[in-house]
Amino acid sequence: MQPGELVAVGITDDQVSIADAGGTTAHRTDDPVELLRRFDEAGPRWVWWSARETVAPWANAWRPRACWDLAAVARLLDGGHHDFAAAPNATDDMLDFGAPVVDRGPARAREIALEQLENLRALPDPRAQPGAVPLAVLTAYAESAAAVLAVELEHTGLPVDTTAMAAILRPVIGERPVDDAHAAATRRHRDDAVRRLFPHSDDVDLRNPAQVREMLARIGLDLPDTRSWRLQPHVDTSPAVRALVAWRKAERLATTYGWNWLDRDVGADGRLRGIWHAAEGAGRMTASAGLHNLPAELRPAVRADPGWVLVRADLGQVEPRVLATVSGDEALADAARQDDxxxxxxxxxxxxxxxxxxxxxxxxxxxxxxxxGNALRDMDRAYPTAMAYLRAAEEAGRTGRDLRTYGGRLLPLHRALEDSRYPPMSWGRFARNAVVQGAAAELFKAWAATVRAGLAGTEGEIVLCLHDELLVHAPAETADAVADLMRTALAQTAHWWASGSGVRFVADIAIGASWADAH
DNA sequence: TCGGTCACGTA
DNA sequence: CGTACGTGACCGAG
Structure with missing residues (x-):
């Protein structure tokens, strides 16, 4: 086993099967984790069908160092939604080799990894880096690491102080209901506070936009819809509208982040857990259970354990810096050398x-x-290369021509255009955005993977990935070291990701007892 | 029961 | 300015 060698692995309770260049070997063991840790010392790049299938059962004890995730790389190469653990035998669950995957042993996994590696090497490297590991291969490493990270995030969860959370929620949504009647009464009480400010509105269903629109008409407001930004101009002049807007906010908390959510998604151990996906759409990570849209007012209740802290790092102006990198616009890259x-x-x-x-x-x-409009015309003059890059992406989207992100992710615009199930929308705008958002997601995951690697052997753990923000839960005495790690990891990642562009990536880093404090 | 619509939280 | 995502309530069709 050589450092960096692709070594496929299958794990059961009493056996670790390994396939490398020398063939397949089955190692009987009563402690797979001990064996895997020992193998990890040699620095293999573990190959598996998916982290969810192979790593999840051992996530409490084993944090693999480097891996090659066939499903994650398949998603990168052909823009699909592969998830082998979810449906191992489904016919649509195939790699892009023309046939369903039947043989799922380690030897076959290794073969496919090598084929994927060749396919990635065949992609053009947008950087001027002859002789270096191709960017698409490095992206495959990072996407594979992100797939493990997704599994680990599901296992670890986000630390939440449920008492503090309840204290924030209670004044807004009322006491935790003891039964259905109590819940209905609390609800009616909140509704009545709004309805009595409108004439003849005692029976209005505030959750029915059509009825709300009629209700607004009764105070002389004829609006095309009842969205909050349409109501906003009237909150200062109308106490009724002000109450309605406040009701909406409370209703959001009550339904999506209320007692139900707390009971369902926060475990008895005070960890908020959702399902994580390493790459959806243009390539961003996604998470359920409200992890990616937790209202700011609840963030004080995301709290480190006693004696621990949360270290928060977020990338500054990441998308324009990414645009400067991926487009190769030297003038924009010059601008991206600055802090602001x-x-x-x-x-x-x-x-x-x-x-x-x-x-x-x-x-x-x-x-x-x-x-x-005027500023856009000036953009064309000042940054013609970046603007041409974006226009080319938009054109590809409009005409249904497939694109790849900077790191090599396929954006299957051809499929999108011919699939009538997709809602009618501007694929031009989607593509224009996807080449930037997707590349930013690739940089972010590469950064997160480097931070994850740096945390190995410490107690610190990544507990949240939020598009351009990383949250690490760590013992208080290690906080400064973690902050240093996050900054160093960004510099290391940017060094290869944006090499030759001159673009600088910057992170704002803060330490606190709660997520809100870490700002 | 299901998809569509409205609405809204985050980046 | 706009894109992306996940969630939940309600509506109307089946």
Whole structure:
């Protein structure tokens, strides 16, 4: 077993099967974890069908160092949604080799890994890095690590102080109901506080937008819909509208983050657990159970254990920096050398900073309403390469031509266009955004994988990944070391990911007892 | 029971 | 400015 060698592994309670260049060997054992840790010393890159299948049963005791996840790499190569653990025998659950996977032994896994490796090596490397490990291969490493991380995040969970959470919730949504009647009464009480501010509205169902719209008409507000941003202009002039908006906020907490959620998704051990996916859509990680949309007001209740801290790190202005990298625009890369890249952009566009920011975002996301029109034309003059890159992506989306992200993830726009099940939407705008968002997700996962590797052998654990933000739970006395690790890991990752571009990536890092404190 | 719509939280 | 995602209530069709 050589360092970095692709070694496929299958694990059962009493056996570890290994396939390397020398063939397949079955090792009988009554302690698979002890054996795996020993093998890990040699530095293999473990190959498996999916981390969920192979690692999840051992996630309490074994943290593999490096891996090659066939499902994760298959998703990278052909833009699908492979998950072998979910449906090992389903016919649509095949790698892109023209046939369903029947033989699922380690030897076959290793063969497929080698084929995937060749396919990745055949992709063009967008960096000028002759002789280096190709970017798509490094991306495969990171995507594989993210798949393990997803399994570990499910196992570990996010530490929540349920007493503190209840204390935040109670004034907003009422006491924890003791039975259905109590729940209904609490609900009615909250509803009545709003309904009595509107004439003839005692029976209005506040959860029915059509009825709410009629109710608003009775105080002279004729609105096309009842979304909060339409109500917002009237909160200062109408106490009734103000109450309705407040009700909406409370209703959100009561339904999505209420007692039900607390009972269902927070374990007795005070850990909030959801299902994690390492790459959905353009390639971002996703999580259920509200982990990715926890309202800010609840974050003070995300608390480290006694004697521990949360170390938070988030990437600054990551998407424009990613755009500068992936497009190879030297002027934008120059701007991205600064701590605040919108300052030089504003200078180049001869406008103020807020305008510059809107112009950059509008370019990346394909704005439709024309407030940033002038600034966009200036963007074209100042950053023609970046703008051409985005326009090419949009064109590919509109015409249904497949694209790859910077790291090599296939964006199957051809499939999207011909599949009429997809809702009618602008695939041009989707593609324009996906090449940036997807590449940013790749950088983020590579960073997270490096942090994960640096935490090996310590008690610290990553407990949340939030698109551009990492949260690590660690003993208080190690907090500074963890913060250093997160900063160093970013520098190391950016060094190969953005090599030659000159783009700098920056992280804001803070330590606190709660998520809210770590700002 | 199911998909569609509305609504809204996060990045 | 806009994209992405997950969640939940309600509606109307089946």
């Amino acid at each position: 890249m919108y300052a030089p952009v504003a200078a180049a566009l001869r406008c103020d900073r807020p305008t510059a920011k809107v112009a950059v975002l509008a370019a990346m996301y394909g704005q439709t309403s024309g407030t940033a």
